[in-house]
Amino acid sequence: MERKVAPRWQHRLTDGRIQCDLCPRACRLHEGQRGACFIRMRQGDVVILTAYGRSSGFCIDPVEKKPLNHFYPGSSILSFGTEGCNLACKFCQNWDISKSRETETLIDGATPSAIADACKIYGADSVAFTYNDPVIFAEYAMDVADTCHAVGVNTVAVTAGYICADARREFFAKMDAANVDLKCFTDDFYVRLCGAHLQPVLDTLVYLKHETGVWLEITTLLIPGENDSPDEIEAMCRWILRELGPDTPLHFTAFHPAWKLLDHPPTPARTLVAAREIAQQVGLHYVYLGNIHTTDGATTWCPQCHAVLIRREGYDIAEYRLTEAGTCPDCGATIAGRFGQFKGSFGNRRIPVYLEKR
Template sequence: MVAPDSPLGGDPAHWWHATDDGRVQCDLCPRQCRLREGQRGFCFVRARRGDRLVLETYGRSSGFCLDPVEKKPLAHFHPGTSVLSFGTAGCNLACKYCQNWEISTSRQWDTLASQASPERIAEVARQRDARSVAFTYNDPVIFAEYAIDTAWACRQAGVAPIAVSAGCIGEAARQAFFAPMAAANIDLKGFTEEFYRKVTGARLDVVLDTLRYLVHETDVWTEITTLVIPGLNDSDQQLGRLSEWVATELGPDVPLHFSAFHPDNRMRDISPTPASTLRRARRLAKETGLHHVYLGNVHDPEGDTTWCPGCGAALIVRDWYRILDQRLTADGRCPDCGSPIPGRWDQHPGDFGRRRIPVRI
């Protein structure tokens, strides 16, 4: 049976089981939505149809665009190259400040204007000389089956798959979801359970588990982003504890990005993040021993630049998303002191720059 508001019957979903009371439980994320016939999960795109769970957005996207990889943001993953970005609709979080809320909270099927198979996405990425494909705009965890199939198709085509995610995924699905990914940027939205519960509707402990898994149990190149919101997660204590956790639990070489908030969605009454707050966050993070701390959504060449942790030399100089200079050796070392700089490097950086190019699939 197909719900009357859906143009699709939906593709069979993974990670679910029937419960003793006749419901179907989704095991993809920690919400573990229990559904009766015709009901949808919190994410809106996973639904019960008959005696099974289906994903109703498989093969359907909110649009495709070529972006600089630094915009994901990834600073140590093939700098200067382009990435073919896309998302679907829905989300398993409820962030009050979501800057892609028109997509993530969409309940209109016409949001999903583009249709493309995994193989077609990989083919177009290669045709457009995109080094990577990014699952972004909304969280790819909720369209995991589509993201996984597309990631494997990209791997076969020589294109690197990137997951841009909040990291709220269940243990049952985690290995399969990240197995084909070449890189991930995980949002670490704050560092208290209260912040996560009240502002995002999610759980901090799950995100920390995802980060530990990625860094210690996979070869997925991982970077972290924290959106700094005035009055909510910008205290010295919270920023310091977050940075200390990254340095201690993940290691000093995991890049951490602090990004500026701007009023949006249900948080239009909070002022934008001052650049001085981001610089303070960067200073606190560096004091905990983190080697690579970046600033986003502000113009700050120092906070954009990759610095050698050994001798302090500027190794990759950026202005917004443009690479002005790269001095790394072919094997990713500082040419002055020989310190290794972890990441995924090319012999020469790309020159895609700040462009944003819509793409028709």
């Protein structure tokens, strides 16, 4: 199954090329030429999405793996992506998908209704657009979101946030939650290691926080010698505090050599611990550590009375004390996030899903 959709965001240039206005790359395309993301291509007078209805695979994951620690903790989420990416991160952990230039990568096909049906069959509370950046397959993700919302399934975007204003407004109107990958806090890093720029990502974060109802969490992968200096971490945290507020969860995760950044060592656990301490000293309430074994760095604490509210071991929730209304049972403080009745922990499982092609 393949369906090609003419996207909304494009315009013709005076020299006959068509510019894709989905993301700040502004690819200017001749007939038959693909954009930097690979899955958006000019065909005639439009830029089409060649990956509509096709995926690199589907899995049921714990929502904490996205990572989202304040969006219905313990629930399960159906995850999928396509191929390609509009960034060129040399350290990409999913490079076999995001850097793929072979359409055979898209081995699984599914309509939006098939994905919604699978969520109900497998008991997934949400669907996540992830593995590669959903911004580039926005039309497909938006159609899936509409179909999932119709049957009571939440939608989550795991994204680098590199998207233009008009597309950003339409895309995130379909999302219930987002984890935005803030790669670093310098434009030099974005240019050298990602082939992009910092400011559009900051614009997306501010937009999500102040102009939408989307639940927002942030992830920063700390790479030794690149974006792990205490000064840069403090500057980033102060920006988050000032522009997004102290209740925005921040996840520091450990780098492991991948793709074209094999000459850098893995991130020491002490670097993540120090980054968390900086963020907490700045005033952020919810700071987590990922890709390392940690209990304190995975636990949700009450920012008012400092009681343990959610204790995690890996992706498994070992202790859950939040009230159904999302408040601390000891002091009554409201905890930022989206909560409800805790139904137990999905745990550390990862379940491959095979959808019927229809």
